[in-house]
Amino acid sequence: MTTLTIDLLRHGITERGSCFLGRTDAALTAEGWQQMQQGLAGLKPEDYDAIYASPLQRCAAFARHWAGAATTVQLDARLREYDFGDWDGLTAADVHVQDPEGLGRFWQDPWHHCPPGGEALPDFFARLEACIDSLQQHHRGRVLLICHGGVIRALHCILHGLPVSEMFNYAATHGSLHHFRDQR
Numbered sequence: 001m002t003t004l005t006i007d008l009l010r011h012g013i014t015e016r017g018s019c020f021l022g023r024t025d026a027a028l029t030a031e032g033w034q035q036m037q038q039g040l041a042g043l044k045p046e047d048y049d050a051i052y053a054s055p056l057q058r059c060a061a062f063a064r065h066w067a068g069a070a071t072t073v074q075l076d077a078r079l080r081e082y083d084f085g086d087w088d089g090l091t092a093a094d095v096h097v098q099d100p101e102g103l104g105r106f107w108q109d110p111w112h113h114c115p116p117g118g119e120a121l122p123d124f125f126a127r128l129e130a131c132i133d134s135l136q137q138h139h140r141g142r143v144l145l146i147c148h149g150g151v152i153r154a155l156h157c158i159l160h161g162l163p164v165s166e167m168f169n170y171a172a173t174h175g176s177l178h179h180f181r182d183q184r
Helices: 030-039 057-067 092-098 100-108 121-138 149-160 164-169
Strands: 005-010 050-053 073-075 142-147 177-181
Touching (some): 005 149, 030 057, 057 142, 149 164, 149 177
Parallel strands (some): 050 073, 050 142
């Protein structure tokens, strides 16, 4: 049986800059496009059995462009970034001014303390696990997911059987490409 290999490309820098960027649908900057192209340097769509992307434009627009007309990109809502709720689109400094206790609780224990109106981290992990389970049922070989930093960090934990606390220790810079195999 062939093991599913998953490559994950993080989107590049967006027009919103550094902030809690979850459901906010920000476009890539020119530098962001370049970062993603560099992340996939030496690769071509034909190297993959399937290409999936988050439906947010910072992922979907690049995915469709890179894949070209001959390759189908499947948009999967389960690959959306973590939803920061009321904090979405704000910087950590802005949130610290508005809700320092809430921000502190979130940083200390995000599994039990989500942002107001935000997604519970267990729900985020569950939707990503469901996505991986679906990929395993439908694909063997190599799949590309064009997605977000939080998605990549969570999948790092899920696919390597690591505790959630390791999520924030894993680097997922803009435009970076990550290679995972399901080791569950």
